[in-house]
Amino acid sequence: MIFEEREKFAFSLLKKIKTEFVVIGGYAVNAYTLPRFSVDCDIVVKNKKDMFAVKKFLESKGFNEKASGETAYNGKFLCLSADKPVKVTFDVLAENVEDRITGTIFTAKQIFKHSKKRTIYGKGTPINLKTRVVNPEMLFIMKAVSCRKPDIRDVFMLASIKLDKKKLKEISEETPVPKQSIQKILEKIESKGFKDALQGVYGMLPEEQFQKTKNKLEEILINRKIKS
Known part of the structure; x- marks a missing residue:
């Protein structure tokens, strides 16, 4: 039940974010294959200004910053989490996405280029969401x-x-x-x-x-x- 509620809450938030973003990670996979549950929601924004706009929105919904840091080539990541009505985590990445193990960099420009609006399907609930997905x-x-x-x-x-x-x-x-x-x-x-x-x-x-x-x-x- 917790997984279903988390999914529903995350989808409702993604619908309300006004800033341009691209969904990556587990939720993006759900646009193409049999859906699975995801612990967190990963989104990429073009720049730090957009990141702070997303942060402001999520904080207005009860989220708190759990972690943040710099990545290569002036990138930044931000992790925000809420415990109510159910525990949900958003990872917001600006400028680029860096794989920490290999050091590989994917730029936000590259990710936006290779993305478009698609439907993400829920696993535990009959809900879906049309949004920009890698x-x-x-x-x-x-x-x-x-x-x-x-x-x-x-x-x-x-x-x-x-x-x-x-x-x-x-x-x-x-x-x-x-x-x-x-x-x-x-x-x-x-x-x-x-x-x-x-x-x-x-x-x-x-x-x-x-x-x-x-x-x-x-x-x-x-x-x-x-x-x-």
Whole structure:
């Protein structure tokens, strides 16, 4: 029940934000694949002025700043959280998005370029939201770079849809996926228990569908449809 209420609250807030933003992260994945619950909502804005406009709005809704900091190339991140009516966290990123492990930078300009209005679907509730969402190819590359466990599951599910190979190549030429990230993904999807972990988040996947998606993902990564 908490997950459903969090989702509903986050969607209601996204509808009311007047500042231009792009949804990335888990909520963005829900625009393309079977929806999953997300702990926080990640959005990108063009500059710090827009970031503080979002901050002011969220603070008016009971949010408090939990963390903030600078990123490379004059970027900034801000984490705001509310406990009522349900615990929700917003991560707001301005100027760029930096992967802390690899140091890879995705600029806000790049993310806005590869985005458009789409419908995000809820998992626990029959609600949806039309808002600006990062394109699936850009999201795939961003998730592949980070390649934490949730990212790898999301990359796998994004591989199940029809991705534009030319766009994947174009984006990865701008921002290459590190070879160690590609290797980590390939090892993880072959590991024992990966399918069970995937189904624990997304629900049941027929074996035929799982293998077909796995083959598509390996083709993208091994046959260098993306640059590393």
